[in-house]
Amino acid sequence: MGATKSEPTRIVILGGGYVGLYTALGLQRMLRANEAAVTVVDPQPHMTYQPFLPEAAAGAIEPRHVVVPLRRALKRCHVLTARVQKIEHKRKVVTVEAADGHIEEVPYDHLVCALGSVARLLPIPGLAEEGIAFKTIGEAIYLRNHVMSQMDQASSTRDPEIRKRKLTFTVVGGGFAGIEALAELEDMSRFACRYYPNIEPEDLRWVLVEAAPRILPEVRETLGVYTVEQLEKRGIEVYLSTLAKSFEKGHVVLSDGTEFDSDTIIWTAGVKANPVLADSDLPLHKSGRVQATPALQVLDHPDVWAAGDCAAIPDLSVTEEDPTAICPPNAQHAVRQARHLAKNIIRALRGKPVKDYKHKNMGAVASLGLHEGVADTLGIKLKGFPAWSMHRMYHVKAMPTFNRKARITMDWLLGGLFKREVISMGQIHSPHEEFHRASGKVPERKPDDSA
Template sequence: MREILIVGGGYAGFYTAWGLEKKLRTGEARVTVVDPRPYMTYQPFLPEVTAGSVEARHAAVSLRRHLRSTRLIAGSVTEIRNADRTVTVRPVSGADYELHYDILVVTAGAVTRTFPIPGLTQQAIGLKHVEEAVAIRDRLMTAFDQAASLPPGAERQKLLTVTFVGGGFSGVEGFGELLSLATAMLKFYPELSIDDLSFHLIEARGRILPEVGDKPGAWVVRSLERRGAHVHLNTQLVSVEDGHVVLSNGEEFDSSLIVWTAGNASNPVVHNHTDLPVDERGLVVVRPDLRVGTDSDPVPDVWAAGDDAAVPDLASPVPGAHTVPNAQHAVRQGRRLAKNIAAALHGGRIRDYRHSSLGVVATLGLGRGIFQYKRIVIKGLPAWLMHRGYHVLAVPSWERKIRVLTVWLTAALFGRDLVSLASVQHPRDAFVRGGDAQRSDESRTGSRTAA
């Protein structure tokens, strides 16, 4: 039986494995997915997870629930040696070991790109995984609770100051949703007012949302500023030590919540630990049919897709263009990969990947959004409804669609669920404090008895 090894269980990897389960004959091949997480994160829902509009579990698609005949390994691939058809796997616990394959699929995905900015790794949090989205929401809600018990001043101001770095889709959507959540929470905190909130969006370029046109992007900036946000364009983060934000334009302020969404970087295993061909950005060189290599120098039995692959964009009028790293492409590339691998095994026709954009749509908070398809631009509530409609259709499985719809309908009737569960990040604290208090009481009782 052939061994098909898929490195990474994100969009492209999940849809490749899901498709292969449907197309492979019984006993024809064994599909293995290696990923440290037991689920695929539906990243377009992460901004709504930060706002509590989508439950965290509903943005996570269980691999075991949907990949019934695929072998799943909880671990990370740390090295790919295609010359030996071997990868090194680092499991969640235990020693590293090797796996051999006949067919390799590289869908490791990208990682968050960071820079050597003082204090960044100590203070900031990303927005690429469910855990991060939940932590951002809980930190904001905890900050509200703490600020409400403080008098006006520097400490209270810092707690209610939120900073997002990066004006791409992830940053703008997360920023807009969190601003919407904070504004909605004010009616439950009579001690606080809209003037106490300070939201900052920092972007190094002269515009945000590069996927939309200049005018729609400028409209988004004006929309956020009308809601009280501060948008800093052509501005870089200089330092963030101890939560003190220093910007390249000379502005400084303290912020208790700093979210870094300033782009992606190639996965280290692809960039540094493989003998597969990579380009100057550290992405796997891929042909239009998603096979690794070039037309003149293909790599047999190796395929790649998603954020760590330089996939030619055949639908683009720009010569040499590559597909942008987004969910729209990764999902469709995964489906095409499954069809092409099955075709290669069955002697069928292998087709090139081609997908024309369906447009871009972004949420900017509850009831607010923007959509653009070529010259068609839709703003406000209609765009927000289009955003929700598209993503509830795109999230895998009817089970997930129904769960998400149920949460949305419940929120429409009863409002947001404004409960912080920040304590779950340190579940043993209450247990340890209880034990310490009990020992302290016993010690004092013993001292009085002895006296």
């Protein structure tokens, strides 16, 4: 049942990531008084700017500064902290599980699917038990604490095999997420060695495993080769055209026969569309993403909109060469699609024709740790410090809200003056342990618990 003439149109946005936040920001800026009521649904009360997760994990940026509080940024929208369970467009309702656990239905007149993607897990023995993803701020904080606590434990143990296992770190996936996480965390761990008299940088073993014959497919192949060379100069082992076969109990087995023990397995090998979409009555692309038109409307459903990682949108910039091409799931497209989407919704509400989305990829930039990077943008390729500088400038410009731009810039300035912090705060993962000790009931410590 739609809104009456006396009621504002109900716009429900599923997801508070790039697309959800930027669409809501655009709508609250352009909507007239009482023209529409916007509700944003997300299980987290913040948007995470994922390109800054590696620097947050490595201590270059304060973790709180890479997230944008939704309620603070979206003052004219209603923010519902809940997880989407089901989409029923025939009834125009979305079923959600609220933060306190109760189930409710949220009706809508216009729906925006901005559910993003989730980590793509493969049926590899031990992956679910041993792997750590790298998509949320919680995972970034955990990895930082975990890597530092592994060094603490390696410094304390007298068993050479345990020490070797603790100082072996494995990253699976050679895309932007994997390479930047690997480069920043390795940089941090190498820097931290100066505070451990019995750990030398040569004692650290960082391993990259990639199934494809090259890394960073978003940039030209020569830059991918250059990146591998730079990583290997730092002592990082790179396995290309290699599959991970098993991670059971931290024992890594690769398809080329290589075997070793590692207590840290970081999984960044691809993403897939949010599985909630499969439990809906919306048309899906063969990739599992919602099938959308160039105007960002779901096929045959003009009152349902989709963009970002969860949407299969024709890429009009290359359709002459490949009519089946769809926009790649990256932040560059997500941000631009969201801004276009907000304008199209306004057009639809006011009876004006919607416009198609078309954007030619401007290129890509990647950080390889402090003062190192690669960039392939506007036909120009850069390496080293210039590329690293471009990476920082681009992403701080793209970071939502002036508040976060300023805080991140200050983090960088202070880091340049006083160097990065290298300390584990692993106690945040077991806040009740001291109470248990005081009561005489000490819980059994897991192997990866921080000391």
